Amino acid sequence: MEKFTDDDVIVCRCEDVTLGQIREVIRRGYTDPEEIKRITRAGMGPCQGKTCRDIIIREVARITGKRIDEIPVPTYRPPSKPIKVGLLAEESD
Amino acid sequence: MDFKRTADVVVIGGGVVGCSVAYNLAKRGCKNVVVLEKSYITSGSTGRCGAGIRAQWGTEMNCKFGIASIEIFEHLEEELGLPIGLHQGGYLVIAYKESEFDQLKKNVALQNSLGIKSKVISADEAKEIVPILNVDGAVGFTFHDRDGHGDPFLTTFAYAEAARRLGVEIFTYTEVKDIIVEGGKVKGVITDRGGISTPVVVNCAGPWSKEVAAMAGISIPTYSERHEALITEPVNRISEPMLISFTGNFYIQQRPHGSFIMGYGPEEHEETHRVNSTWVFLEEMARKLSNLLPPTRDLRVVRQWAGSYNMTPDAQPIVGGVEEIEGYYMAVGFSGHGFMFSPITGVLMSQLVLSEELDLPIDMLSYKRFERGELIVEPAVV
Ligand SMILES: Cc1cc2nc3c(=O)[nH]c(=O)nc-3n(C[C@H](O)[C@H](O)[C@H](O)COP(=O)(O)OP(=O)(O)OC[C@H]3O[C@@H](n4cnc5c(N)ncnc54)[C@H](O)[C@@H]3O)c2cc1C
Numbered sequence: 339m340e341k342f343t344d345d346d347v348i349v350c351r352c353e354d355v356t357l358g359q360i361r362e363v364i365r366r367g368y369t370d371p372e373e374i375k376r377i378t379r380a381g382m383g384p385c386q387g388k389t390c391r392d393i394i395i396r397e398v399a400r401i402t403g404k405r406i407d408e409i410p411v412p413t414y415r416p417p418s419k420p421i422k423v424g425l426l427a428e429e430s431d
Numbered sequence: 432m433d434f435k436r437t438a439d440v441v442v443i444g445g446g447v448v449g450c451s452v453a454y455n456l457a458k459r460g461c462k463n464v465v466v467l468e469k470s471y472i473t474s475g476s477t478g479r480c481g482a483g484i485r486a487q488w489g490t491e492m493n494c495k496f497g498i499a500s501i502e503i504f505e506h507l508e509e510e511l512g513l514p515i516g517l518h519q520g521g522y523l524v525i526a527y528k529e530s531e532f533d534q535l536k537k538n539v540a541l542q543n544s545l546g547i548k549s550k551v552i553s554a555d556e557a558k559e560i561v562p563i564l565n566v567d568g569a570v571g572f573t574f575h576d577r578d579g580h581g582d583p584f585l586t587t588f589a590y591a592e593a594a595r596r597l598g599v600e601i602f603t604y605t606e607v608k609d610i611i612v613e614g615g616k617v618k619g620v621i622t623d624r625g626g627i628s629t630p631v632v633v634n635c636a637g638p639w640s641k642e643v644a645a646m647a648g649i650s651i652p653t654y655s656e657r658h659e660a661l662i663t664e665p666v667n668r669i670s671e672p673m674l675i676s677f678t679g680n681f682y683i684q685q686r687p688h689g690s691f692i693m694g695y696g697p698e699e700h701e702e703t704h705r706v707n708s709t710w711v712f713l714e715e716m717a718r719k720l721s722n723l724l725p726p727t728r729d730l731r732v733v734r735q736w737a738g739s740y741n742m743t744p745d746a747q748p749i750v751g752g753v754e755e756i757e758g759y760y761m762a763v764g765f766s767g768h769g770f771m772f773s774p775i776t777g778v779l780m781s782q783l784v785l786s787e788e789l790d791l792p793i794d795m796l797s798y799k800r801f802e803r804g805e806l807i808v809e810p811a812v813v
C-alpha cells in the first residue's frame with residue numbers, strides 16, 4: 339500500500355490543491371505567494387484563501403528561511419461571501 | 432540572484448507580452464536577455480484578463496495576428512514543456528442588430544478568404560452548441576471552432592520558465608525608473624536596484640506604456656482604461672464556447688475547471704490606472720448572464736476584480752521600433768486582445784530586434800500612424 343504522506347494533505351479545499359503541489363512549485367523557484375496562488379489556483383476558491391493562504395505563507399517561510407513578515411500577502415477581493423447570480427440580477431431589474 | 436550590470440536586451444514588463452518576447456529572443460539565440468518587472472509576474476493586465484483567443488476579426492491584420500497566434504497556442508504546451516490551460520471550444524459571436532449581423536457576415540467572408548474556417552450559423556445550430564442558450568432577441572450568429580481561451584497565469588509562467596531555462600534572467604519587484612539615451616542610441620536603464628547598460632530595450636509595460644516610453648523621450652498616445660470581470664464557483668460543463676456580443680456588450684466563458692469568467696466594456700471611457708471593482712458591474716453582469724444562460728441563476732459569484740486595457744486611438748497595438756532612437760522598441764496598447772496576440776507578437780518582436788525576416792508585416796502598427804492619420808478601423812471589438 340502507498341504510504342500517506344504530508345504531501346497528500348489538501349491545503350486548499352476549495353481548489354483541491356495538495357501540500358505536495360505547493361512544495362513542487364516552491365522547488366521550481368516560485369517563492370512569492372502571489373505567484374504560487376496564480377500557478378496552483380490555491381486561494382482562488384470560494385473562500386478566497388481564508389483557509390489556505392496562511393498555510394502557504396508558512397510553507398514558503400519554512401522552505402526559503404524567510405520571516406513571515408517578509409513575504410507579500412495576496413489580497414482578498416469582493417464579494418466577501420459568494421452571492422447567487424439570480425439574486426444579483428433581480429436587484430438590477 | 433545577483434543583479435545584472437549589463438545585458439544585450441532589457442525587456443520592461445513581466446506580463447504575457449514581455450515574457451513571450453523574452454522567450455522568443457532566447458529561442459532565436461539571443462544571449463543575455465533580462466526581464467524587469469516592478470511587481471510579480473502576471474501582476475498587470477495579464478493576470479486580470481479573460482484570456483479569450485480568437486481569429487474572428489474584421490481586419491486583415493487582426494485576422495492574421497489571431498490565426499498565427501492560435502497556431503502557436505495549439506503547440507505551445509509541447510514547445511514550452513508546461514501547461515497553458517488552452518480550451519478550444521470556439522467563439523460563438525451573437526448579433527442583436529441587423530446592421531451588426533451584416534458586418535459579422537462580411538467579417539466571416541474576410542476570415543474565410545484568409546483561410547480561417549469560421550461560419551455563419553442559425554439559432555438552432557447555436558443551441559446545438561450551447562443547449563441552455565437563450566437566443567431571444569438575437570438576429571444572427573457566427574462560430575469558429577479553433578477560437579477559445581487559455582489560462583493567463585499558466586501561459587505567462589510557462590513562457591517565463593521556458594525563457595529562464597534558455598538563460599533569460601527575470602527580476603521581479605524591480606522597477607525601471609529611467610531609460611538612458613545618448614546620441615540617438617539606447618545605452619541603458621536605471622532601476623530602483625541600480626543601472627544596467629544595454630543597447631536594446633523593449634517596452635512591454637502594458638498599462639504603463641506611455642510612462643515608460645516617456646523615459647526614452649518618446650511620446651505615444653496610449654492610455655489605460657478600467658475593465659471589470661468576475662468569476663463564479665465551478666459547476667459541471669454547460670457551455671463549451673466563449674459567448675461574445677459586440678452590441679450585447681459581453682463575453683462569457685466557462686473554464687475547463689468549471690468556473691464561469693465574464694465581463695463587459697465600461698460605460699464611460701475614463702483614463703485611469705485605478706483597478707477597483709463596482710457593485711454596478713456585479714449586478715449588470717449578473718443580469719446579462721442570467722438572461723443569456725438562465726440556469727446560471729443558481730450559480731454563486733465568488734470573486735470580482737478589474738484590470739487595465741492599454742488603449743490607443745484605434746484600439747490596435749503599437750509594435751515596432753522608432754526612427755528617432757536606435758535600440759528602442761515597444762509592444763504596447765493591446766487594449767482587449769494582448770493575451771491572444773502575445774504568441775505572434777513575441778515571435779515578430781524577436782525577429783525585429785535580431786534583424787531577421789519577419790513572419791508578418793508590422794509597418795501598419797507603427798506609432799507614427801496616429802500622426803499620419805492612418806488609423807486601423809476594426810469593427811469587431813468589445
Ligand atoms: C478584464 C480584462 C479582460 C481581458 N480579456 C482579454 C481577452 O479575453 N483576450 C485577450 O487577448 N486580452 C484580454 N485582455 C487584455 C490583456 O489582458 C492585455 O492586453 C495583455 O495582458 C497585455 O499584456 P502585457 O504583457 O502587455 O501587459 P501587462 O500584463 O500589464 O504587463 C506589463 C507589466 O509591466 C510592468 N511594468 C510597468 N511599468 C514598469 C516599470 N517601469 N518597470 C518594471 N515593470 C513595469 C507591470 O507591472 C506589468 O506587470 C483583457 C484585459 C482585462 C483587464
Ligand code: FES
Nearest residue numbers: 350352383385387
Ligand atoms: S481553501 Fe483555498 S481558496 Fe478556499
